[in-house]
Amino acid sequence: xxxxxxxxxxxxxxxxxxxxxxxxxxxxxDERAVLEVLHQRSMSxxxxxxxxxxxxxxWLGVDYALGYCNGTAAILGAxxxxxxxxxxxxxxxxxxxxxxxxxxxxxxxxxxxxxxxEGSLCIDPEDIEHRIGPRxxxxxxVHYAAHPCDMDRILPIARRHGLVxxxxxxxxxxxxxxxxxxGTLGDISVMSLMTAKAFATGEGGMLFTNxxxxxxxxxxxxxxxRTGSASEFFSKDNQLTDPEFMKFxxxxxxxxxHRMHQMSSAMGRVQLKYYDQRIAEIDKAMxxxxxxxxxxxxxxxxxxxxxxxxxxxRSSMGGWYYAQGRFDHRRFPAGTLAxxxxxxxxEGVSVCATIKNGPLHLHGVFNELDLxxxxxxxxxxxxxxxxxxPKGSLPCAESVAEYSFSxxxxxxxxxxxxxxxxxxxxxxxxxxxxx
Ligand SMILES: Cc1ncc(COP(=O)(O)O)c(C=O)c1O
Numbered sequence: 001x002x003x004x005x006x007x008x009x010x011x012x013x014x015x016x017x018x019x020x021x022x023x024x025x026x027x028x029x030d031e032r033a034v035l036e037v038l039h040q041r042s043m044s045x046x047x048x049x050x051x052x053x054x055x056x057x058x059w060l061g062v063d064y065a066l067g068y069c070n071g072t073a074a075i076l077g078a079x080x081x082x083x084x085x086x087x088x089x090x091x092x093x094x095x096x097x098x099x100x101x102x103x104x105x106x107x108x109x110x111x112x113x114x115x116x117x118e119g120s121l122c123i124d125p126e127d128i129e130h131r132i133g134p135r136x137x138x139x140x141x142v143h144y145a146a147h148p149c150d151m152d153r154i155l156p157i158a159r160r161h162g163l164v165x166x167x168x169x170x171x172x173x174x175x176x177x178x179x180x181x182x183g184t185l186g187d188i189s190v191m192s193l194m195t196a197k198a199f200a201t202g203e204g205g206m207l208f209t210n211x212x213x214x215x216x217x218x219x220x221x222x223x224x225x226r227t228g229s230a231s232e233f234f235s236k237d238n239q240l241t242d243p244e245f246m247k248f249x250x251x252x253x254x255x256x257x258h259r260m261h262q263m264s265s266a267m268g269r270v271q272l273k274y275y276d277q278r279i280a281e282i283d284k285a286m287x288x289x290x291x292x293x294x295x296x297x298x299x300x301x302x303x304x305x306x307x308x309x310x311x312x313x314r315s316s317m318g319g320w321y322y323a324q325g326r327f328d329h330r331r332f333p334a335g336t337l338a339x340x341x342x343x344x345x346x347e348g349v350s351v352c353a354t355i356k357n358g359p360l361h362l363h364g365v366f367n368e369l370d371l372x373x374x375x376x377x378x379x380x381x382x383x384x385x386x387x388x389x390p391k392g393s394l395p396c397a398e399s400v401a402e403y404s405f406s407x408x409x410x411x412x413x414x415x416x417x418x419x420x421x422x423x424x425x426x427x428x429x430x431x432x433x434x435x
Contacts, residue, residue: 002427006346006435012424013348017417020410021351024200024271025278033266043262046225052265055272056206060181064215066207066223067260067268071170071192073222074205076103077258078190081209081218082138082164084109087382090166091131092140093123094397095358098365099192100142100168105371110379112136112387113361115394121145121302121324121355121404124396125153129161135384138164143172143182145322146198147304148315151177151185164188171321173199174279175304179313188214193268198282198319199275204264213242220245222258227251278411279319285410285418286320292422296429298328302404324355325407332432334402339435340428341405347424351408354401361389361397 003009037043049067057065068074086108092101094113101111115127121144139158141149158165165186172182173191183189193204209215219226227249290301302324304315327337337354344352367388371378380386408421
């Protein structure tokens with residue numbers, strides 16, 4: 001058995017092939033598109049963004065898309081569009097990036113955090129219904145690390161209780177749930193398009209919906225330039241029509257300015273042209289990696305079942321954003337995964353680290369923060385009950401760093417390189433007990 005690099009042996013990967021991980025792919029076409037915006041001095045315009053929105057809506061298969069300055073802003077807009085307001089509650093998985101939940105507080109909305117499933121890292125459908133109270137208005141689902149949520153179990157609960165389903169598809173651009181695109185499964189959805197994402201345009205976000213009223217609420221909240229009546233500057237598309245909001249035309253009711261920078265939308269238009277083709281290669285590379293390590297002990301992929309259902313429809317991992325591996329932690333003392341990751345890094349696999357996000361239900365922002373200076377935490381300031389939860393209440397979310405960790409996110413199907421990474425994993429996992 002080879003000595004682990006962390007114990008003084010030689011590392012498996014001497015130098016990481018940068019091209020294998022470089023993302024997003026930027027070509028002269030992206031450069032030209034961005035420079036054109038610069039030369040036209042149209043960074044703050046909307047005409048390119050509106051084209052990008054129309055193309056994104058067609059790609060996803062929805063009626064409306066709205067471009068945002070970032071994903072966090074789009075989430076806030078979606079919450080307002082969904083009708084959430086002071087005193088309402090929203091159910092959200094505890095283990096996610098903070099932006100899935102934190103904007104709720106600025107609307108005076110309490111977040112009732114739910115458990116995640118160890119298998120999918122997504123909200124546990126079993127932990128939703130008992131949380132629903134008279135003021136619960138929405139469920140935020142997060143297709144975490146590209147894995148689609150179990151929508152067949154979540155949607156009936158939402159429908160039974162008249163709740164809006166907001167999808168945070170920031171990790172799941174291109175992921176499918178039983179043949180249907182993530183971002184089209186609930187009532188309204190959001191994608192972050194920031195630089196690290198699978199679909200990356202720099203800072204940017206996009207909101208999607210088929211619901212005209214929600215779309216208009218989102219416009220009224222953060223897009224003053226689309227709230228006036230149609231004119232030679234403001235075309236009729238993507239323009240407010242609802243008289244309830246028209247009376248506030250000219251000033252966004254949220255007081256926010258949410259529009260996308262046109263360098264981002266110009267780049268997004270180019271990225272979209274190649275996105276499906278590029279993520280198909282990522283999918284091939286990631287599946288090959290997981291095939292190579294299929295027999296490695298205590299290791300399994302974070303990957304949805306992609307066998308076709310009775311109608312031949314498949315689920316998929318889209319762009320495999322924030323690719324994760326699963327460690328069979330119950331066979332080892334607590335803290336072993338962190339040591340495994342350190343050993344993998346010593347072998348030359350620089351990306352390996354335990355998961356960064358959550359558990360949000362234990363964070364001070366959702367427990368103590370008094371945003372409105374009302375003398376009590378915002379999460380209970382407007383509510384008719386206290387939905388805060390102590391340590392130990394959501395064990396799967398709280399222990400995620402024991403079993404989930406980032407693995408190389410291959411962008412190209414480079415067989416020899418992927419095999420070398422697989423060898424590093426085999427070496428470390430076969431000696432996990434010695435770490
Ligand atoms: C799940 C999730 N939601 C929302 C966001 C926020 O998006 P942005 O960074 O574009 O504001 C991110 C990450 O950046 C995210 O990972």
